[in-house]
Amino acid sequence: MEIIITEHQQAFLLKLLQREQQNLxxxxxxxxxxxxxxxxxxxxxxxxxxxxxxxxxxxxxxxxTNLIFKLVTNTPNQQAMENL
Numbered sequence: 904m905e906i907i908i909t910e911h912q913q914a915f916l917l918k919l920l921q922r923e924q925q926n927l928x929x930x931x932x933x934x935x936x937x938x939x940x941x942x943x944x945x946x947x948x949x950x951x952x953x954x955x956x957x958x959x960x961x962x963x964x965x966x967x968t969n970l971i972f973k974l975v976t977n978t979p980n981q982q983a984m985e986n987l
Contacts, residue, residue: 913974920971927964931957 908916938953 916974917971920967920974923967924964924971927960927967931960931964934960 934953934957938950938957941948941950941953
């Protein structure tokens with residue numbers, strides 16, 4: 904099913920998705936920092952929960968990247984493509 908949206912709506916969605924990507928990047932960096940801090944104290948501490956969380960963040964990041972790609976490739980606005 905194809906949904907037709909205006910250029911203004913496309914630009915809004917693109918900014919929203921890019922902001923979400925930035926938020927996920929921040930979370931990923933914080934989790935990596937926490938993981939490194941924990942492992943520097945004791946390498947035997949279980950960090951499986953952090954690893955699972957990182958995997959979820961990666962899946963969400965990939966999904967958002969795919970949405971941005973679909974949004975940009977389906978828009979006639981060249982400026983949106985350049986913003987990607």
